[in-house]
Amino acid sequence: MTEEQVLARIERARRRKARVREERITLSHGSGGRAMHTLIEAVFLDAFRNPLLEPLDDAASLRIGETGLALTTDSFVVSPLFFPGGDIGDLAVNGTVNDLAVSGARPLYLTAGFILEEGFPVADLMRIVESMRAAAERAGVQIVTGDTKVVQRGKADGCYVNTAGVGLLEHHGLGIAHARPGDAVLVSGPIGEHGITVLLARGELDIEADLESDTAPVHELVRGLLAVPGVRGLRDATRGGVATILNEVAKAAGVAVIVDEDAVPVREEVRGASELLGIDPLYVACEGRIVAIADGASAGEALAAMRAHPLGAGAAIIGRIGDDPPGLVLLNTAFGGTRIVDLLAGDPLPRIC
Amino acid sequence: MTEEQVLARIERARRRKARVREERITLSHGSGGRAMHTLIEAVFLDAFRNPLLEPLDDAASLRIGETGLALTTDSFVVSPLFFPGGDIGDLAVNGTVNDLAVSGARPLYLTAGFILEEGFPVADLMRIVESMRAAAERAGVQIVTGDTKVVQRGKADGCYVNTAGVGLLEHHGLGIAHARPGDAVLVSGPIGEHGITVLLARGELDIEADLESDTAPVHELVRGLLAVPGVRGLRDATRGGVATILNEVAKAAGVAVIVDEDAVPVREEVRGASELLGIDPLYVACEGRIVAIADGASAGEALAAMRAHPLGAGAAIIGRIGDDPPGLVLLNTAFGGTRIVDLLAGDPLPRIC
Known part of the structure; x- marks a missing residue:
């Protein structure tokens, strides 16, 4: 976002004045969808409002001294803490590494804050910490400071982990708000594997599928992609899935996002489980997939750059940016119809990350 | 710490190999005392080990590009979230501001991560966020990025807040490991007010006292103090109180810390409540008090610098650094005896911050 865009957004928000209608927090306030967006706008943004927070990007871009x-x-x-393909420790490192990477920064240093429940097995904590160590090594970052709190039994769910991360900004001016009609929309691989894997790992559903979380650090994939001129903005798709990111693109840039359902890569196992669960894979969390907006003329090169990295082997161009209707995501369905893909209402998938 | 000291410490720790004996996490692993130190050394430090983490200072000192x-x-x-003199929001901002300040950095930017329990009143969240806004304004920092998660009812205790902070390193070479025999030990004001206030606010004890939390940002107090040459190292006293900091000084520098009980400023209300509770105010948490180590010749000037700031009006020189016995804290008691003030064993005061 340019400074003028940010200031205009502040002014619009001041006039609009979002309001949380619920008196109490519900799970949907944490699901990545509409309720969460309203909570963020009405409570956090309204109080903390400043031009660095305002873009609500995956990471804030700062300048300290001479350094960006x-x-x-x-x-x-x-929940659960351990699942096929990973655990809360991998997620905590990869998630923060990825937020830095898609912001155009080289991930460097992480903090780690643990909230532990009394009675949590020390062996499980050591397993989580070992995952964090391995993930940090893989991503080339160091965990340099931390904090541990313990709460009484029944005041947490074993172990919660917070990470914060700092990176060196190497690519300036990236932002989904720069999306323009004619741009292409890309995704770096099949979607929804993390969310479905975690849901199935809860063991509450009578579904078996040979699936693993897609949790992975995307910084190298992003580095290759950003060597392509014409890549305008990136996001990693976590809570709320790819559909949420596309809505954020549409709203931030004031454009239409038009997606071809047939073009969206979804593994058969994810599609099958999603159908049984009655959810749309577009809303299911990933933890190692990015959405990229690229100038139409660069789309092929951007796709090739993604596919050149193992984590982008299943990348695809899934749609394009249009000008009408601004702020909305349209899906050309496999059956030949068109429907609006809105922000998620409700909370089909709590505690997925 | 110098690089050699850090490397020596890594080597010693590798040989020593701390071990958590308990199979499950207990409240004492979060109390700031011995169990927490062992957990940190055996689990976190052992896995994440790197020279930036190793000093276990309040903040890690980094260099990115040309900037420290x-x-x-x-x-x-x-618990509770609201108490006389503050709430979890003030603590979350001031705590991180203070960790940056005592590390010699100008606090600049904060992150805010919320874990909310389903059913938490939105009005309480807004009150907490407003406290954070006011505290950030007072400390001259901006909250630039955040995250919100919601967990099911019974999986948290209303609201947990994580903050991470970045500051510009302005004073290099500070560190409690630099304490030398002949140095003075100072504290910036009466101790234990935060911890006792929170305990009493729980309403489980039949004690009334006219007390408020000491939660405050100490960055300006620290700025004044660091204008005095001869200040070697600072810490803010939170969990585990002043006694824990003094033990960290003794161990990090390999020196004796000798404290005069009579010289330690403690308000009458704190002393009275502590006696009734059977705890030593030296172990009770503060949230706006710092411990400073200054060259003996500079002690008077350091004290004057502290007292020149309203938050340091009750500052005092509470002891000195000796050479024997290395690694221990000795208290000259009001009754004329001497006793060892060890790291806290057990968990008399959980969830105080």
């Missing part, structure tokens, strides 16, 4: 930095944070409350 | 930075994090789980 990105700063981000995420808390992880996934 | 401090980075820190803290989670806040205080």
Whole structure:
């Protein structure tokens, strides 16, 4: 966002004045959808309002001294803590690494804050910490400071982890708000694997599927992609899935996002489980997939750059940016119809990350 | 710490190999005392080990590009959320501001991560956020990025807040490991007010006292103090109180810390409540008090610098650094005896911050 865009947004928000209608927090306030957006706008943004927070990007872009930095944070409350393909420790490192990477920063240093429940097995904590160590090593970051709190039994769910991360800003001016009609929309691989894996790992559903979380650090994939001129903005798709990111693009840039359902890569296992669960894979969380907006003329090159990295082997161009209707995401369905893909209302998938 | 000291410490720790004997996490692993130190050394330090983490200072000192930075994090789980003199929101901002300040950094940018329990009143959240806004304004920092998670009812205690902070490192080479025999030990004001206030606010004890939390940002107090040459190291006294900091000084520098009980400023209300509770005010948490180590010749000037700031009006020189016995804190008691003030064993005061 340019400074004028940010200031205009502040002014619009002041006039609009979002309001949380509920008197109490519900799970939907944490699901990445409409209720969460309203909570953020009405409570956090309204109080903390400043031009660095305002873009609500995955990371804030700062300048300290002569150095451009990105700063981000995420808390992880996934249940269960361990699942096929990863655990809360991988998520906590990869999630923050990815928020830095898609902001155009080289991830460097992480903090780690643990909230532990009395009675939590020390062996499980050591397993989580070992995952964090391995994930940090893989992503080339160091965990340099931390904090541990313990709460009484029944005041947490074993272990919650917060990470914050700092990176060196290497690519300036990236932002989904720069999306323009004619741009292409890309996704770096099949969607929804993390969310479905975690849901199935809860063991409450009588579904078996050979699936693993897609949790992974995307910084190298992003580095390759950002070597392509014409890449305008990136986001990593977590809570709320790809559909939420696309809505954020549409609203931030004031454009239409038009997606071809047939073009969206979804593994058969994810599609099958989603159908049984009655959810749309577009809303299911990933933890190692990015959405990219690229100038139409660069789309092929951007796709090739993604596919050149193992984590982008399943990348695809899933749609394009249009000008009408501004602020909305349209899906051309496999059956030939068109429907609006709105922000998620409600909370089908709590505690997925 | 110098680089050699850090490397020596890594080597010693590798040989020593701390071990958590308990199979499950207990409240004492979060109390700031011996169990927490062992957990940190055996689990976190052992896995994440790197020269930036190793000093276990309040904040890590980094260099990114040409810029020296401090980075820190803290989670806040205080119960109750609101108490005389403050709430979890003030603590979350001041705590991180203070960790940056005592590391010699100018606090600049904060992150905010919320873990909310389903059913938490939105009005309480807004009150907490408003406290954070006011505290950030008072401390001259901006909250630039955040995260919100919601967990099911019974999986948290209303609201937990994590903050991480970045500051510009302005004073290099500070560190409690630099304490030398002949140095003076100072505290910036009466101790234990935060911890006793929170305990009493729980309403479980039949004690009334006219007390308020000491939660406050100490960055300006620290700025004045660091204008005095001869100030070697600072810490803010939170969990585990002043006694824990003094033990960290003794161990990090390999020196004896000798404290005069009579010289330690403690308000009558804190002393009275502590006696009734059977706890030593030296172990009770503060949230706006710092411990400073200054060259003996500079002690008077350091004290004057503290007292020149309203938050340091009750500052005092409470003891000195000796050479024997190394690694221990000795208290010359009001009754003329001497006793060892050890790291806290057990968990008399959980969830105080």
